[in-house]
Amino acid sequence: MSILAIILLILLGLVLLLIEFAVIPGVTIAGIGGFLLLGGAVYVAFAEYGTLAGFITLAAVLILAPTMIFYFFKSRTGKKMILQKNIDGKVDLINKEKIVVGDTGKSIGRLAPTGKVKINGETVEAQSTGSFIDHNTEIRVLKIEYNKIIVEPIKK
The missing domain is CATH 1.10.10 (Arc Repressor Mutant, subunit A)
Incomplete structure (x- = not known):
């Protein structure tokens, strides 16, 4: 060769x-x-x-x-194939003056186990304690972490 x-x-x-x-x-x-x-x-x-x-x-x-x-x-x-931009987005923090542990509100959509809730006039993303929460159910804030709200349904 x-x-x-x-x-x-x-x-x-x-x-x-x-x-x-x-x-x-x-x-x-x-x-x-x-x-x-x-x-x-x-x-x-x-x-x-x-x-x-x-x-x-x-x-x-x-x-x-x-x-x-x-x-x-x-x-x-x-x-052209390589990402040239820096990501400058950030996670929204929860305003702890408007939403505190013990506040009540309603679920806007189904929480399975996360979804939207309305608490004190604020629409935020929340997570249930593990069970599914149906639409338009009364909820209570159990815990607020860095950027996560943990809620449970209010038993009537």
């Missing part, structure tokens, strides 16, 4: 790896095929041209593959 065939195996293996990282998510036939072609190129270089050529081919593969992937994701096309 000629040196041209080894170079073609390396190039095809690199292209398949690039397809694996950029186009097809997960471990697919493209990634496995890319690694097999790169391994085959190194094997052929060792078998046909000896130890020195094999180690040179192995070094080229070990340098070219990560470098190609790194520069692809730094290119304009690669940057």
Whole structure:
């Protein structure tokens, strides 16, 4: 096998790896095929041209593959695939002046086990103690954690 065939195996293996990282998510036939072609190129270089050529081919593969992937994701096309924005959202905290333990209200929707409730004119997300609470049921605040209200139905 000629040196041209080894170079073609390396190039095809690199292209398949690039397809694996950029186009097809997960471990697919493209990634496995890319690694097999790169391994085959190194094997052929060792078998046909000896130890020195094999180690040179192995070094080229070990340098070219990560470098190609790194520069692809730094290119304009690669940057379109990467999230560039910072997430600046935050969880709403419960106003502990308006809602306190022991307050009563009504469920707006079914709590299974979480849902919307209206307490002191405020519509908030609440969690039941484990049982389902039907729509329009009177509830009582049992506990207020960082951003969670625990409620129970009021037994009549």
